[in-house]
Amino acid sequence: MIRVAAPRAVLLGVAALLAAAFATPVAAQTEPEDFPDPGAPIVDPDFKVATREFGLDRRVEMYQWRIGEDGYERVWHGALIDSSGFDAAHANPRALPLENRRWWAEKPTLDGKPLDPAVLRTLGEWRTLRPGFSRLPANLAASFQPEGEGLGSAENPLEPEIGDLRITWRELVLPPLGGKIVLRDGVWRLAEDPDAPRVNTPPSVSAQPQHAQRVWPFFGGGLVVVIAVMVAARRRRHRHGK
Template sequence: MKPHLAAAALSLAAVLMTGAVSAQATADEPMDPPRAGKALRDRDFGVATRQFGLERQVEMYQWRAGADGYTRVWHTAPIDSSSFPAGHENPKRVPLEQRRWWSQDATLDGRPIDLQVLQTLGQWRVFRPNFSRLPANLAASFQPEGDGLGSAENPLDPQVGDLRIQWRELHLPSLEGKVELRDGRWQLTPAAAAQALTAARASAVVELPPGQDRKLLPWLLAGAAALALAALTWRRMRRRAH
């Protein structure tokens, strides 16, 4: 099968569904930008954001085995060095955990936004926090490095076991046409959910023997059209119910 043909067909289904939904006027379209609510805080480091999510990323400098021998790399998870030769020992664990905080009171037009909307549509961006509230015990172990903090005495020459920490905050794009009010909450539309599912499947496309792509393409396109028709029918039934 030609690379990503199945994913392309699924993407076509999502596009058709999106077009079918957006072609209809709806009284449930959001009017104002979404609001994140209360600030999210990483209290360990005194880091805060007023966006829709906060993430602490932690990397540790470690030995890693490769085709060219042993090299030192930054890695988020501990690398097992039990089979490495002497002088290539890694710490058995990363002393700081990675964490995520999600906005629990995000709203749109005064109505709550479902957590799945944040997790599906949100975009993570690295930001440089203000470290003025860094606790004294951590200030003794970490210093500013790039957009975050590092434990290396010399950032240009880190040693095995040194840590590097960055923070990301979650931004929301425009939600127009991607969410609808259900049960008093803004939730993903079927089209937006289908697009997210398509993106997830696109990373796991299975190759088929040569020639099979042309045999399957009509079926894939037919399935895409069926999905679009089902979404359109569902929307019309929902409108009539209201």
Template sequence: MIRGAALVVLLALAGDVAAQDEETLEPAPGAALEDPDFRVRSRQFGLERRVEMYQWRSDADSYRRVWNAAWIDSSGFAPGHVNPPGLPLPGERWWARDARIDGKPIAPEVLRALGHWQVFRPNFSRLPGNLAATFQPDGDGLSSSENPLDPRVGDLRVAWSELVLPPLEGKVELRDGRWQLSSQARDAIAAGALPDPATQSAPLIAPTLLQRLWPWGLGALVLLLLWLGRRRRRRAKHRAGHRATDHNGGHANPSNRDGSP
């Protein structure tokens, strides 16, 4: 019983140490990024502000109003279909400058080549007063429309995305003191597709503690299973003895029911 409990504790401790070992190798973005206009912050590897304006667009012989990220020149449009002279607020991107893995800097090309953008809803509690008077929450972002369901030409809507990194095993390697794209990743980018990290033979770092200790852990697991099986068989034998006693009227030996020797 004590040995079995000790094995369970050993496996749990090995898992905790391995988890801590892996955590130290996770890429860290460094200082938070901030949109200086809206004071929106992100603690990921990049921050993107996307701006769209409600504008007139010419489709063949008709006009329709659309949300568009680029300014649409309406100088040749029919009267009554005039767009503002330009976007008053540009879209922008900010990149992490001190991203690191295990204390070593990550080359900017790694972020641009491997990262992907995902939408997030920021906290607008730090919105400057002038923008708070102009914009209101709309979905995951902000809109300047008085009624977001009925926008007018010239209205703006703004949304933000964060840059996150996928698992980097096999995609980066430490060269000249910096984490840079591996040759495999460069070939995959040139081919238009990244390889599955699970198929890469060259690991990002040295084997983790869990990988180094797995034979010992497997042996401990086998011993634990054998001990549990032996315990289960003893319990089954004990229950079978109780059932036999109950069936014989509470006597352990059925031949002694008449009191004869």
């Protein structure tokens, strides 16, 4: 009587191939595991105000004249008000002595991977920074004093004069980023690109995943081979058993 080992070997081989075909590949990281890191502190080079968040914003306001509904009035304003058409008694300074400026974290990372600057600009939230002024340079300390949430140049903050300045700072913080960013090409980017065109394609109920479409033809072919081998083995055993 001849022993046929081929069916068992073929079955094992086909099973191994099918297992490899259906094996789920290791998924790329889609959710952050740690907290984002802004990197080096951001410092206002003029006033030495610093933050360890993802952005620093300096806002400069000057006390100026403007024309309102009831005539000339004094206001705090973050840009120069052109007074070229005003009378001489209501002239504003010709320029802001200090600029409004904004700085961004240069090398922010998340889980050791770079964080796209677009994430900071799109998802970041500005909040008031109340700094200490222990590092304020001596020349500026002579002109400014703590006022409210920042610094002011008025000798009497309750009675500022035209040309006085008021300076405040904000820092940029990031909200939880889960579901809002993805790791693409080694960089954390926005999950939805605001500049990308949107195409609404309704999902097809009968559509199969691409992976399944590739695997099923192989699976069908492997099954046919298994059945053919089993039938042949039974016929051989039947002939030799007679």
